[in-house]
Amino acid sequence: MSEDRRERALKLALAGLLHDIGKVALRAGDTGASRTWDAEAKQDYGRLHALLSHDVVATLVPPTLGGEEIKHWAGQHHRPYQREHYIVRLADRLSSGERTETEKEDEPATQPKQLLSIFSVIQADGEDNPHSLYWPLRPLDLNDGATAGQWFPAAEWDSKRVAQAYGKLWGDFKNQALTLKQAHSNGGDLETYLETLLLLMQRYFWSVPSAYYRSLPDISLYDHSRMTAALAAVLAGTDLSDGQLMALAQAPESQDTEVALLVGGDLSGVQDFIYTITSRGATSALRGRSFYLQLLTEATARYILRRLDLPITNLVYVGGGNFYLLARASDKTALEEIRRDLSHILYTHHRGDLYMAVACLALPARDFFAGRISARWQELGEHLQAAKQRRFSELAPKDLLSLFAPQGHGGNEATECQVCGREYEDVEVYEPGVRKCKACLAFEKEVGDPLRKACYLVWDFEPTLPTPPTSLALRDRSSPWSEVLRSMGLHVHIEQALNGLHPPKGRRLVLALDEASLKSVRPASNVAVGRRFLVNVSPIVKREDVQGFGEAYKKQTGQDLQEGSIKPFALMEMQAEGIKRLGVLRMDVDNLGHLFSQGLGQKATLSRVAALSFAIGLYFEGWVGVLAQQRNRKHGDCVYAIYSGGDDLFFVGAWDQVVELAMDIRRDLIPYAAGHPGVHASAGVVLISGKYPLAQGARDAGQAEERAKSLKWWDKGGKAHKKDAICFLGRALPWSRFGYLLQESVSFETAYDTRVFLEGLLKDKSANRAFVRLLIRLDERYQEEIEKRRRAGKDLGADRRPQAFWGPWNWLFEYYLARMERMYQKEQLLQNLRTLRSEMRATFHQRIEWVGLAARWAELKTRK
Structure with missing residues (x-):
């Protein structure tokens, strides 16, 4: 594509991004339009917000970047008369997926609305x-002092508060946008x-609805505008004639x-790449x-x-x-070439350990309507x-042969x-004294x-992309991560401060x-700036850690604790309450x-x-x-994030805190x-010792998660x-x-509450450990018997639900609780014991599911 066409695509993307910006000005009461809103102006622009978008672009976008053109392209999307106007109009229609325009007139400025959560309109389970x-x-401000009550969905605000909020958001956005204009x-x-x-x-607009008058206000202005911008950039390269484009913009839903x-991408080889490393240097290397x-x-992407x-x-x-992105309908051939180049790059540097699957699917205009886009998304996933x-498989035959060629002589421990276990010269x-590549x-x-102290992630873009390799060039050494990204024209810096960076050769993103x-x-x-959300939870060894655990750590590992370094797993293991173990959470x-x-459904x-992806x-x-930072701050920095993103996570840390973190997240x-009620998550938590291979621990946690699912x-x-379950200590239970849901008063409705009660008995020495071990044995006996019944097909009733199963564990449990009631005189303790006895008597076949788990949990938490 020529530079002129590339610039045109960028300008149309900007017009698409700002086509509805006038709505925010209107809701904030900033209605000082450049023209009187009369019949003539309405004839020219169709909607007041379109005229305001025209004016906002004129105010905020520098003329040096094409502001004069862009303001017309953005402002005329309701009254198009040029090709670019029709492109923005069509992009707007495709983005919203509306069959017909639902806004017959502008939104009333006196009735601005909030954004309805996308989770309020979806169907799940x-x-x-x-x-x-x-x-x-x-x-969107998620510092570690944020609270759920500050920014989670809630009931609608009153109109006065909404109006004030719009005014504040608009004022702050304009100030930032004017600063940006000055920079350019x-x-x-x-x-x-x-x-x-x-x-x-x-x-500023993540929670501002793109439309609310006679429309469902569940799409943010940010999401709608960026998708309109993406489609406008794509349509900038269309070869449709003006007449075809006009017709398509008028009725795209049937075309x-x-x-x-x-276009979608899916990175494979992730599990082995992360988890197969040994424990030597694992803490930093694993996060890296x-x-x-x-x-x-x-x-x-x-x-x-x-x-x-x-x-x-x-980039959707x-x-x-x-990743998912939108490209032109004519980009299929170019994409095939890019796929081959990516495979050359990844195999050259990673020797087949990592592979980026890339697939694409053409989208006719009609697929953006009547909920069809969901089925297309699913179809792309299948591809x-x-x-x-x-x-x-996209590599040439001669390259495919080299994949199976011997790689070195092998077997040389030196x-x-x-x-990583690979051999390199x-x-x-x-x-x-550890060998590392x-x-x-x-x-x-x-x-x-x-990363442990990082404040900035800096992307530097080479002015010109490197020439892609035309065939495999296998190396006799491993490639540092920066070399892989450099082959894609990128230099990435992880920085605590920016004053030591050299000026960029091309564009920079901070x-x-x-x-x-x-x-x-x-x-x-030449420097773009913004916020990046990243779960960067890496506990640091502090002076009190060295003082409290240094001697024991050296005795166990033969190494000194280094203040300021990332906490090794052995130290987090020592920080666990009760038994000294690590917890692995997936x-x-x-x-x-x-x-x-x-x-x-049809609303897609x-x-x-x-x-939905953004949320x-x-x-x-x-x-x-x-949540992880808050827990670390309260409990001594003993939870470590290996990964959290997309829709999943992987944490390691002191086992007791890892379990509590899982509950926080759910x-x-x-x-x-x-x-x-239908949006939920499942988890697997396993306990491992510091010497247990983390790779196996990760696999064990994955298997526990599958058991929960x-x-x-x-x-x-x-x-x-x-x-909607968790598997912990080998037992899968629904979260409920x-x-x-932690109870404020003593209850035996959950394993957690029962564990708290039993743990309190042990710590208060109100009961000896024999009672807790009895509960564990009764549970084991029950599980053995119920498994026999499962194998014999006798565990389900006519309604296909588990049947109550009575046995010696019932009367033994009743007998020992009655003995405890005669032994202890504390009124609160007696009341709790009677409650436990009564509830277990009523529904023992259900509560036995978690009483044994709670007993094992309490025993581990109090073990010396």
Whole structure:
């Protein structure tokens, strides 16, 4: 594509991004239009907000970047008369997926609304959400002092508060946008300007509805505008005639004309790449490898966009090793070439350990309407799965042969990296006497270690993309992570401060990792700035750790604790209460594919799919980090994030705190998802010793998570459920019985509450450990018998539900509780014992599920 066409695509993307900006001005009461809103003005613009969008662009977009053109393209989308107007109009229609325009007139400025949570309109587990809750009108600010009550969905505010919030958001956005304009006043880079503006709109308009008058206000202005921008950039390159484009813009819902290409990427090999490293240097190296995969996924998406000359607005979603973007319908051939080049790059540097499956699907105009986009999204997922089954199949035959060629002589221990297990000629010995290859050392020293104190993530873009390789060039050494990204034209810096960076050769993107750092960055003509949400929870060894655990740590490991370094797993193990073990947690959202393919039903539009992706990603990339930081602050920094993003997470730390963190995450998912009963997550937690291979621990936790996801259970009303469970200490329980809803008073409704009671007995010495061990033995005996009945097919009744199963454990439990009541005189203790006895007598076949688990939990928590 020529430079002129590339610039045209960027300008149309900017027009699409700002086409509805006048709505915010209107709601904020900033209605000082450049023209009197009379019949003539209405004839020219159609809607007052369109005229205001024209004026806002004229005020905020520098003329040096094409502001004069862009203001007309953005402002005329309701009264188009030029090709560019029709492009923005069509992009707007495709983004919203509306069959006909629902806004027959402008929104009443006196009745502004909040954004209805996307979780209030989806269907999940066959259920609609009975709650209509709204996001707060506030900037997206997730510092670790944030509370769920500040920004989770809630009841609507009163009109006065809404009006004030709009005024504040609009004023703050305008100030930031004027600062951005000043940075580009003497020239600048259109792509840099566009990216900063996109990040500004995310911050200020993430909870502002794109429409509410006679419309369902569940799509944010940010999500709708960025999808309109993406489609406008795509349509900038269409070869449709003016007449065809006009006709398509008038009635796209019935047209089979291909208007875009939905492109997806899925990184495979992740499990082995992260988990197969040894425990030597694992703490920093593991975090480094995990974060590198996040960088690699985003770098790949940006590489494809640059190769196709498309702006960042076309990146619909990136996270969890996946990305989705919009390209032109004519980009299929170019995409095939890019796939081959990516495979050359990844195999050259990673020797087949990592592979990026890339697939695409043409989207006719009609697919953006009547909920069809969900089915297309699902179809693309199937194409990606098929591509993953044929890794590197896009390579030429001569390259495919080299995949199976012998790789070195092998078997030489002196050349083996003791972290990743591969052999390289340049392996060197580092302190404390461990052989490491350059790649593993780089993950540890250049990624894992800097992340612990990082405030900024800096992306530098080479002015010209490197020439892609035409064939495999296998190396006799490992490639440092930076070399892989450099082959895609990117240099990434993980920085605590910015004053030591050299000026960029081309564009630069500075992403602040916390709110304090965001206040310290300013845009420049070639520097885009914004906020990046990242669960960057890496506990640091403090002086009190050295004083409290240094001697024991050295005795166990033979090494000194280094103040300021990332806490080693052995230290977090020592911090656990009770038994000294690490906890490994893996967790993800249940039925996510079904949520995207079926959850929105007929309401599915591109903007709604983008909104749902953004909302889920924000919880796992933003709020989970807040929860982990809060828990670390209260309990001595003993929880470590290996990964959290997309819809899943992986944590390691002191076992007792890891379990509590899992409950925190599940508990807050309820209000975050607007109380939707069908939006939930399952988790697996296992306990391992510090010497246990972390790779195996990760696999064990994954198997525990799968066990939780395979659980079928019935609620008190007799309704059957699947998933929404946790597997801990080998027992899978639904969260409602495990205990994420913590009770203020003593209750035996959950394993958690029962554990708290039993733990209190042990700590108060009100009961000896023999009683708790008796509960464990009774549970084991019960489980043995019930398993025999399962194998014999006698465990289910006629209604296919588990039957009550009585046996010696019933009367033994009753007998020992009665003995305890005669032994102790404390009134509160007696009352609690009687409650436990009464509840167990009434529903023993249900409560036995968690009494044994609670007893084991309490015993481990109090073990010396």
